[in-house]
Amino acid sequence: MDPPGHTVFPGHMEQRTELPLPAPSHWIDGRAVPASGSLIDVVNPATDTVFAAIPEGSAEDVDLAVEAATRAFPGWSSTSPEDRVAVLERVVEELRLHAETLASTITAEMGAPISFSRAAQAGFPPLSAAAAIETAQRFSWSEEVGNTLIVREPIGVVGAITPWNFPLQQLVTKVVPALLAGNTVVLKPSEIAPVSAQLFAVVATAAGLPAGVLNVVHGTGPVVGEAISRHPGIDMVSFTGSTAAGRLVSAAASGTVKRVALELGGKAAHIVLPDADLDDAVTRGLAFAWSNAGQACGAWTRMLVPADLQEQVVEKLRAASADYTVGDPADESTRVGPLASEAQRERVDAYIRRGVADGATLVVGGPGRPEGFGTGAYVRPTVFADVDPGSVIAQEEIFGPVLVVIPYTDEDHAVEIANGTVYGLSAAVTGDREHAVEIAGRLRVGLVHVNDAHHNFQAPFGGYKQSGNGREMGRAGLEEFLETKAITR
Template sequence: MIEKRKFHIGGHWVDPVEARDHQVINPATEEPVAVISLGSAADVDRAVDAATAAFRSWSETCVDERATLLERIIEIYERRSDEMDEAIRLEMGAPVDFAREQQTPSGTGHLQATLEALKTHEFERPSPRGGSLLRHEPIGVCGLITPWNWPINQVAAKVAPALAAGCTMVLKPSEIAPLSALLFAEILHKAGCPAGVFNLVNGDGPGVGAAMSAHPGIDMMSFTGSTRAGVAVTQNAAATVKRVALELGGKSPNLLFADADLETAIRFSLESCFSNSGQSCDAPTRLLVERSAYEGAVTAAERIAAETTVGDPAEEGDHIGPVISNLQYERIQGHIERGIADGARLVAGGPGRPAGFEKGYFVKPTVFADVTNQMSVARNEIFGPVLVMIPFETEDEAIEMANDTPYGLAAYIQTGSPERAKRVSRKLRAGSVYINGAAPDWDVPFGGYKQSGNGREYGEFGLEDFLELKSITG
């Protein structure tokens, strides 16, 4: 059993004000693998005090000093990448290959993209008419709340730009998957991050998240998670009028036109939806298919879904692992059962665990066809390996259907026509549009429209989220 009961506050590993143990469960075995402490408002107070004291000096450091720290962090992070792979496997059930090839490298990607952005950013520049000086300054003490589904990705995407901007911070990682964040704290400590600049307090939303959001000593909240929780963060932050940056849920449309290569498009669509066991906020979970290609697409989806294997995260291979928890497993089962009850055609998967699994939160890769855009499975973020297929007749209908959602995080287009790709992408109400399987770089802005959040992360855009703009005239 791994024991990680201490918090990182003021440059030291300290005991919580009040001991409250919490077990971290391996979702593949349903057995505890670690124990952490859940903090309280008193722990948040200590961390904010440390961050406030450190801000006075850290906010005045030069770009070179902050860049040097990021370079040291990258060096140590890469040395300890095997440990990060293992932490992510244990805490969230990511298969070893997937952890090594995608989850862990995302931390390096964000650190390097932020370092490049820091070195090229103009912190001072003249106003357009030249009569004033425009100056970017760190916003202050930042509260960072990160999720369990891409744990180190979101930690690095927030901590790196906050450091680069000259901010100090208090991080609350998900209490369900805290091991990667605790390892990251060790890496920052070893890299020589000044005392109080980075602080970590484990805890749940009501005990620590709410205290951070409402804290008068925190100048900004950066939150990634569900839309429901994002609303709560915003409400708690309102009384102190702090900046709130949100990266929330999604129900991303994937528009497949008949002129696309059907086999390539369907394979991409299913692999992208099922990747990370469907636990990605920007997963293309609504596959909208042009009517003339629809039945061929359903047949291909049935075949490719059957090829998708579910397996033990500890074993090598390209299989998918479990979902994060029993609560999430039960929610996904409810969505699948609701889809069947609403009349959607079950093409692959369905309720229950895959064959051969009696324990662990494993879900069958599931595909529904003949879905309407008003069905529950098409409206709600399922956050599991569940794809819904909906036919459309015209380009305009596809665009209207794609935009008919409260979310707007990402959208996908599969077409053989570059002109159509450009035309349709401009009409989709989403923060990111991916054409024919393209993947973004780490310096491309990430964030959503509507109930998918506000603000943008990654690279220079993430850096700007942690900066205030001051004008100096005269």
Template sequence: MRESVKFYIDGRWTDPADPARSRTLEVVNPATEQVCGTVAVASATDVDRAVAAARGAFPAWSQTSVPHRIEVLRNILDAYQKRSGDLAAALTEEMGAPASLANGFQVGLGAGHLTKAIEVLEDFPFEERRGATLIVKEPIGVCAMITPWNWPLNQIAVKVFPALATGCTMVLKPSENAPSAGQIFAEILDAAGVPAGVFNLLQGDGPGVGVPLSSHPGVDMVSFTGSVRAGVEVARNAAPGVKRVTQELGGKSPNIVLDDAAFAESVAAGVANMMGNSGQTCSALSRMLVPGSRMDEAIGIAREAAAGVTVGDPNGDVAMGPVVSRAQFEKVQSLIQKGIDEGATLVAGGTGRPDGLEKGYFVRPTVFADVTNDMTIAREEIFGPVLTILGYDGVDHAVEIANDTEYGLAGNVAGADLDQARAVARRIRAGWVSINDGFDFGCPFGGYNKSGNGREWGEFGFHDYLETKGLLGYAPDEAAP
């Protein structure tokens, strides 16, 4: 039984400020539906303590040298690698990530972002001379970080590592659905020798911790990843303090499959990718766009690909585990039923658990075809293993459908003709558009429209943690005549 009942504040593990009145929540293993842990809910008093620790540590940490911060980050990387097995086990138990995914991409993303942060920091231009003026990039201050359960280490990494690298201090609140990743992460930073107060961890839920943290007068910046609804509330809470707020929110991302020789391969890859992490990915390519004239062909390929997705005990050799919670399971089930009711063609899957699974929040890998972009399953973010296939008449129509969404987080163009794929990708209104599933730790990640604001990953992840100062007359001898 995992217990996340202490908070990491000012370099020490500490009990809640008022243990007699503190609340705890149960953590449920989504594969077994059994309680697997307990997490404490921090109070406003705990938030005050953590923010005070971060404010107290900021003057010294913000003035540390780049070589010193690089050394600290390298120490973290060493400690992270030593705990990779513990992190993976926690993700499998608490969020149902298959062991291969947890030990692979889930944990690997954290290490990859840390390695990239070190690389960026080595050459990052914190100062620039422009004639007589010096432009300086300085750490913004104390940062509040609120992260989700679907990619816990990725979302913690893309916030914490740039903040550390730029000289900020911080308070992290991970999701109460998967708290152990954050708990182990704090242990890693403690073992690596991160100075007291620079990094602080509070556990709990949105009302108990997220609200007082995002509205706290001692916080200078809030970085949030989660739903649009929660993101709006975070922004409202932060607004009276005129804080900087960055948000990575939802998506309903298009995958345009071009009409060329790679069609069959592209459709099969799109199905497999959608089922990864049980479809619980903000940037999931949940709308596949295919030429209308090849819809029947796409249906046959997609049906076969979905049938090949193995679902079951995440500790075993499976491609897909459960979704994270009963609430998520019920939401996905209702939207699958909505797709059926609205007249989409059910190609694979459907409501209920996969055959042979009597318990656990397992969802059948589901594919709908003949979907139109006005259907609920084409508009709403399902956040489950549900793919919708829409037909298009020509590339212009495909781009029109792709951009007909309130979101704009990601997209993909799949095809053998690279020049055409490049041209189409330029026209998609989204922050992260891949060509044939390209991937790059240095690419900026973030959304247009209701998918959020700000950018994470690589050097672009540094900018939101920095203020820009102009020192006029810094070099008067270099003033323009």
């Protein structure tokens, strides 16, 4: 780790660019604002050691950030879309230049294996941001409908509250479209993984983002998150996190009738059709269940299989699980690192114990720490079979490397099981493509992966039911941050 007080980023070729990172500090009005009160330790979940510290922010800190964002709004919102695009293109370049430092930072703050951090945690954000820029470049900011001019305008000051599981990607998914739309932003990253957000603010400012356009206030949800949600100077809140926390955000925001966009929990079903290639279904299914140690709202945590094929699928899962090496996330060979915190480890372990107690068949894994890991937030990647679709482990979002296998009798039964939770974020179907697409149309979720389709950063993402409202990414994700005005002439 670099010496306290600064971080070294790799630049072009042999050049290295040092960017000051005063710590602990907020980022308000284009500069670091040192902590004035208590601190929150950022703990490396692999070693249980303190990695960094951030301020324990207050409502007063939110006031300062909102004031800065409000001052910056007239200037930023009046710039042309082309000028905003130019600034954000430079931000994308900065993200690419500093990808290795961002990846290692995220690995240290929340435990993602370094190979996954390079590919996804630091690899996805510039792709996502570039896709948002492309959307903005094609977007019609005004149109004529009869004798009416319809204009799309920025909402104002956006409050963004982001989670710890994909700290940089979730930030980019909200902040970049909001800025492209002409809004200014007050961001509260998770206190569990906040350092990458601070780095983003530093590199965005270096790329030419004007002071006050992006502000970062660190702290806890009950204090800073609630202050953002309630603040009369904030015109919209975009939140990603648990369904329970999303309810609190909505309630706090209701007093000022601000727009609220929620991307919440999930319990994705992966329906394996009878004609599916079982080796392919198991390989991809386990990867999407256990990537990022299962800490993804879209993780395929329920594998629905024909009852007469369950035994074959279970044996294939048992064999495939051997490839998922649990270890130090800084090790290039590690596929499953620790969970993001000790509290998360205890939560996931309790779900595994509940699955055993409720009579599900334990295939691999189980409760307790993996052998050889007496410290760190490690759990044993786990597969259960013969799972009752109404059981706790089949209904609640575990947010860890826990896959449940649920047998079904026919495709109507499979669709019933898949739709039979309070969530509706995402799902997957593996089998004959035409048949799989037909099944996908029957699922009450916002996103369905069919077979090995690649992720599309231009496609909208969001949930049905208690998985939230609104959409991120693509045209719909840009429109979330815009007001619509009709001028009839």
